[in-house]
Amino acid sequence: MIQFEDVAYSYGYGGRELLAGVSLSLPAGSFQFLTGPSGAGKTTFLKLCYGELTASAGRISLFGQDPREMSRDDIANIRRRIGVVHQDCQFLDHLPLIENVALPLTAAGRDVAAEAENLDELLSWVGLSAQRASLPPQLSGGERQRAALARAVIMSPDTILADEPTGNIDWDMSLRLLQLLVELNRMGKTILIATHDLNLIRAAKAQVAARVLRISNRQVQVGSDL
């Protein structure tokens, strides 16, 4: 579970304060959207959720631990429990898709060959079996987003954070990606999707009880309507 208590955040010295007095929690198994205008701090909020950034004030607890008090190894361990679809995917362009998807396994020192079956299953679940040997720059936007989602779930994390996963892909592909995230939620995963796409939120609400977190005026308002 991820919890914010009176959290403030600003970049660097004298940077504009993006978040102030934010208190909320992402209950296990919940499905939520994080929305707000571009530049409101959605990406920043997600980075706080997996320890890439730490709160300037207040306290964030990731599975009961404050990242500011965690060792670098513990942060690495936490990231194995939180799957992230980054806004720019963050692939290694010199590795084929399958190795990019398997990267969290490799980084955890696990034997990838022993997980070949899981990997194949995962690739066919996101519909990328045919592209397994392609390099990331050769993939379309939708393929990259689905590959990023596959990488985010390879470690069977409890929580999945997705930053604008439908950012630059067409509507059909967006729905397909949403479908995958809904399936994951039905398997019990906590889902948090940052998006400014209200249609996506509407489409999701037809299938799951989604909460909407809206960043406005440095606060995060929790509600269920748009």
Next chain:
Amino acid sequence: MSALRNLMSLLSGDAQADRAVPPTGHTARLTVFTSAAMAFLAVFALALSLAAGRLAERWGEELARTSTVRISAPAGQVAAQTEAVLRVLRTTPGIAEARALTEDEQRALLSPWFGPDLPLDTLPVPQLVEIVEDGRGYDSDGLRLRLSAEAPGAVLDDHTRWREPLVRAADRLRLLGTVSILLIGAAMASMITLAANAALAANSQVINVLRLVGARDAYIARAFVRRFTLRALTGAAAGTVAGMAAVALLPRAAETGDFLTGLGFQGAHWLWPVLIPPLAALVALLATRLAALRMLRTFT
């Protein structure tokens, strides 16, 4: 022992992890070359150090056990004074053996300077008496006093006067060799640090992604450490072999006699340079590890 096991597992490697960090051909070649050059130099510094050690030992020990009495007297008195000197020496505690050199031996000693046809009998060449000490050594000041009483033309030359500066010089040479080896090691550590920093900077995107997907620092560092350690090991091995070959091919110094033993390795000393490649690998390992862990702290 566990350090050795770590080293072995490091070198045996993790193919998957290795692929994550793309190879950097240029830094790789430079590292191999630097290590080879440094190992080559280290072989010579080591040879110098060991040879200087041998010299110091010889001059220190062997010469300390021999000394000479020189008798310069008018022709008629030489024989009598030699007799007197030998008598004194035989009764001096700490002297195992005292022997007057024959004419032939004296001629052999002088021939390198004056040629073989030296007419010894017509020249006022001093008579030499060779002394071999026993383990205890003798009191040279006391002996001088007794000699001056018995044979006024006798001068004791116990070699200390010219031996000590030689031993000091040899010791200094050995120290310089050791300092050179340390400097070579430090220079290699610096260059590997620079190369590792370059490789780390060139791969900052890769490092960032690896951190984001949950890689620990030690895991990421290992990918770099392994490469640089292997490169240093191969380079240093090649450089050491070349250096040892060069030392082996040095001209023999036998004709210059006992004192100059030449720069080469002797006997078991040939095993010393074998340590250079593993030491170079260790230096590379530590330098890269330090550089990597320092650099990794700038990533969240």
